[in-house]
Amino acid sequence: MDAAAHLEITATHCRVRLPDTVSLVEAAELVARAIAYCRDRQFPKLLVDASGLTKLAPPTLVDRFLMVEDWAQEAQGVVIVAVVAPQKLIDPDRFGVKVAAHSGMRADIFASEREAVAWLLAEG
Numbered sequence: 001m002d003a004a005a006h007l008e009i010t011a012t013h014c015r016v017r018l019p020d021t022v023s024l025v026e027a028a029e030l031v032a033r034a035i036a037y038c039r040d041r042q043f044p045k046l047l048v049d050a051s052g053l054t055k056l057a058p059p060t061l062v063d064r065f066l067m068v069e070d071w072a073q074e075a076q077g078v079v080i081v082a083v084v085a086p087q088k089l090i091d092p093d094r095f096g097v098k099v100a101a102h103s104g105m106r107a108d109i110f111a112s113e114r115e116a117v118a119w120l121l122a123e124g
Contacts, residue, residue: 006033012039013120020052024059026069035074035081044078045120049113050085058089064096072103081107082120112118 008015016034018027031048038046059067071081081100089110100107106123110116 002078004097005080006030009043011115013047014043014056015047015049017049018053019035019113022053022103024056024063027056028052028070031067031081031083032070032074035071038079039074039076044080044124046079046081046082047113047116047120050073050083050089051113053089054086056089058091061095064091065099068096068099068105068107069103071107072100072105074105077104079103081104082116083107083109084113084116085109085111087111098110 005035006016006018008017011122014037015116016029016031023031027028027050034046034048062113090111096109108116110119
């Protein structure tokens with residue numbers, strides 16, 4: 001799956017919209033590719049729109065750890081990531097956000113795109 005095909009470049013950030021038909025593994029891979037794309041092109045902010053993933057089951061802690069660890073490797077401390085996801089996919093303890101911080105990546109997750117964009121624009 002080509003991340004660039006799902007990417008939109010705005011004046012303030014990149015945005016990738018995940019197709020609602022992807023599996024968790026495909027979604028995670030698409031985000032990793034989008035992060036790498038932004039990093040390689042010196043776009044420091046990425047909004048991941050996963051709001052359409054309403055049919056996915058919530059990821060396990062292991063899933064969250066592995067996804068975010070991969071994303072942090074791709075970000076290399078350069079790309080800041082805000083994720084918009086259905087509330088049911090957001091861990092109440094924000095485990096993925098903690099993994100990101102521990103891995104040297106600035107990231108957060110939101111149920112609202114408005115909040116995600118505001119946070120993203122306020123970062124760095």
